Amino acid sequence: xxxxxxxxxxxxxxxxxxxxxxxxxxFVAPGLVLxxxxxxxxxxxxxxPVEVLWKANGRKHSAEIEKYQEVAExxxxxxxxxxxxxxxxxxxxxxxxxxxxxxxxxxxxxPEGASTTFESEGWAGGQLERLKFKQGQARPGMSGSPLxxxxxxxxxxxxxxxxxxSIHVGGTGLLTTVILQExxxxxxxxxxxxxxxxxxxxxxDAVQRPxxxxxxxxxxxxxxxxxxxxxxxxxxxLRGQLITHLVQMRRNGLITGHEDxxxxxxxxxxxxxxxxxxxxxxxxxxxxxxLASEYHYSxxxxxxxxxxxxxxxxxxxxxxxxxxxxxxxxxAGLLALPRNGKPVVKWPDRDEAFAxxxxxxxxxxxxxKKQGTP
Amino acid sequence: xxxxxxxxxxxxxxxxxxxEARQIGPQRIANPNFTAPFTEVTQAIEGIxxxxxxxxxxxxxxxxxxxxxxxxxxxxxxLTALLVKGTGTANLKIIxxxxxxx
Numbered sequence: 001x002x003x004x005x006x007x008x009x010x011x012x013x014x015x016x017x018x019x020x021x022x023x024x025x026x027f028v029a030p031g032l033v034l035x036x037x038x039x040x041x042x043x044x045x046x047x048x049p050v051e052v053l054w055k056a057n058g059r060k061h062s063a064e065i066e067k068y069q070e071v072a073e074x075x076x077x078x079x080x081x082x083x084x085x086x087x088x089x090x091x092x093x094x095x096x097x098x099x100x101x102x103x104x105x106x107x108x109x110x111p112e113g114a115s116t117t118f119e120s121e122g123w124a125g126g127q128l129e130r131l132k133f134k135q136g137q138a139r140p141g142m143s144g145s146p147l148x149x150x151x152x153x154x155x156x157x158x159x160x161x162x163x164x165x166s167i168h169v170g171g172t173g174l175l176t177t178v179i180l181q182e183x184x185x186x187x188x189x190x191x192x193x194x195x196x197x198x199x200x201x202x203x204x205d206a207v208q209r210p211x212x213x214x215x216x217x218x219x220x221x222x223x224x225x226x227x228x229x230x231x232x233x234x235x236x237x238l239r240g241q242l243i244t245h246l247v248q249m250r251r252n253g254l255i256t257g258h259e260d261x262x263x264x265x266x267x268x269x270x271x272x273x274x275x276x277x278x279x280x281x282x283x284x285x286x287x288x289x290x291l292a293s294e295y296h297y298s299x300x301x302x303x304x305x306x307x308x309x310x311x312x313x314x315x316x317x318x319x320x321x322x323x324x325x326x327x328x329x330x331x332a333g334l335l336a337l338p339r340n341g342k343p344v345v346k347w348p349d350r351d352e353a354f355a356x357x358x359x360x361x362x363x364x365x366x367x368x369k370k371q372g373t374p
Numbered sequence: 375x376x377x378x379x380x381x382x383x384x385x386x387x388x389x390x391x392x393x394e395a396r397q398i399g400p401q402r403i404a405n406p407n408f409t410a411p412f413t414e415v416t417q418a419i420e421g422i423x424x425x426x427x428x429x430x431x432x433x434x435x436x437x438x439x440x441x442x443x444x445x446x447x448x449x450x451x452x453l454t455a456l457l458v459k460g461t462g463t464a465n466l467k468i469i470x471x472x473x474x475x476x
Contacts, residue, residue, distance in 0.1 A: 017407070018407070019407065019408075021405060021406050022405040038404055107405070138403055140401075161403065162400065162401055164377065164397055167377060
């Protein structure tokens, strides 16, 4: 399942505690939590311990204050914990008045965690370094909560101040642009994380995705495009012929892919799922057997469609054999090959069919490399 | 909307009490893990009362009576006393009286 951005944000939040105070924090890189300096001020001054509780796995971790900046309007701290498989938020600075903001934190009124929504009003402070927001109740404990800008899908700020904790009058926070200025090494760490773990980016909807203008989000022109092929055992021979035709593209470094035969119900299935989640092109080898298989239909094709709709991958059905039921599926809208609609086995020369299919796949790869998005 | 918060304070004898307090001004919202000492409030009261009495002494009336209301205020960093209009919503109503009264 492509997770919702709400879930992903929740999973990145933690409770930060010292002997004198408590607040919220969130993961910005593997093993690195961002929070407000004032949340850990007494620990910094008295060299007392800081503890981080990661609600998503229920475990407490002791933390080291790696960076502490409390000067003028800046009020930020980076905490290092002994973890390297945590999820991370996508930091993206764009925010404007009237943007819808979603936050998750650990206020005194809901210590197990609660969502809060706000509306952005714009900027505040001498250097306009703070984000002002309204229409939400900012309670004690929420300092350090991430502010997700729903318009872009990126975290645009961190909660710092409440105008009045008793009413829904909002408050202010520090902008992501300021965070990245204070801790410029986060740029590289964010890039490395999101290039390898695409869950956050895959969760962006069609409106959010084009608004994230990060140059490292596009496909690197040098790397081969990962292709995943979904097929039924009954079509093993035809699949083999397709693979043979794709060999030259593989040799030229244009594509790479999951080559081994898939046996459903084995550990290979888990591996296959991972490849399905990473592929930029997903080929569905359509035949009556393929359509009839519960696994291929409910699991593989479902997941492929989700990724296609999230614009995370291009799904291309390849009609191997006559499959009348295909027109009635929700995948019928996808542009299928061969272009003339004639199933491969009906062609007098199958090599010709596969050659044309290969050409089309090559075009798709070329487009992906040019635009960076499917 | 009700703008009072219930805050805890520790008396000098160690007892922790709850006080209806009003939040003053924008606050950084870490959640304090400790209980503020009530002396933060009593010191403010002492300060206010002293200033009022000293001022009146300068005026040297034969008798005077002063009444004021104090609320406990919660602000970034701890508790304080808030001098309020009237005595209706006050946590403490202070009446200072001396000399001859008519």
